[in-house]
Amino acid sequence: MRKEREMINKEVTVLHVEDEDKIYPSCPNCKFIKESVAPPDVHRIRWRCPSCKEKTPFKVNWRKGHRKEYGEKMNIGTTQVSILDLSLDGLSFKGEKLNILPKTKINIELPLNMVRKDVFYQPIEIEVVSRRNGRYGARFLNLGNESKARKRIGAWLMVA
Numbered sequence: 001m002r003k004e005r006e007m008i009n010k011e012v013t014v015l016h017v018e019d020e021d022k023i024y025p026s027c028p029n030c031k032f033i034k035e036s037v038a039p040p041d042v043h044r045i046r047w048r049c050p051s052c053k054e055k056t057p058f059k060v061n062w063r064k065g066h067r068k069e070y071g072e073k074m075n076i077g078t079t080q081v082s083i084l085d086l087s088l089d090g091l092s093f094k095g096e097k098l099n100i101l102p103k104t105k106i107n108i109e110l111p112l113n114m115v116r117k118d119v120f121y122q123p124i125e126i127e128v129v130s131r132r133n134g135r136y137g138a139r140f141l142n143l144g145n146e147s148k149a150r151k152r153i154g155a156w157l158m159v160a
Contacts, residue, residue, distance in 0.1 A: 005140045029054040068157045074108055089139055096134035104128045
């Protein structure tokens with residue numbers, strides 16, 4: 001029981017899924033690092049170090065790009081939602097009054113204070129990939145001029 005309580009008080013490390021679904025858990029006790037394949041559709045794991053047998057919890061981040069918080073609003077149909085964060089690959093938004101299923105494709109317009117119309121063709125098509133408790137994750141499907149768009153978003157993401 002005491003060991004369990006200690007695990008709860010530890011800060012959980014995030015493992016970012018890389019190419020070919022690889023993750024690299026590291027033991028906080030002996031510093032052993034092991035290349036592993038992330039289990040599909042799992043967002044939390046408890047990993048046992050092969051060296052010292054220490055059990056460590058990790059969060060698994062499947063999103064490939066760097067995220068940046070973003071507090072602007074956008075409309076999906078007639079419903080206003082809050083954009084929570086953006087990355088090169090997509091965005092997450094909060095829409096408690098919505099009932100959108102994963103794999104649904106939607107046209108949106110990002111607020112123009114963040115983007116330039118010559119970079120993004122409006123509207124942008126997204127595909128909802130996840131939903132949980134009114135929070136949705138979506139990936140961009142058409143960014144128009146891809147290279148300019150990626151550079152513009154990338155530059156924006158790197159500004160503090």
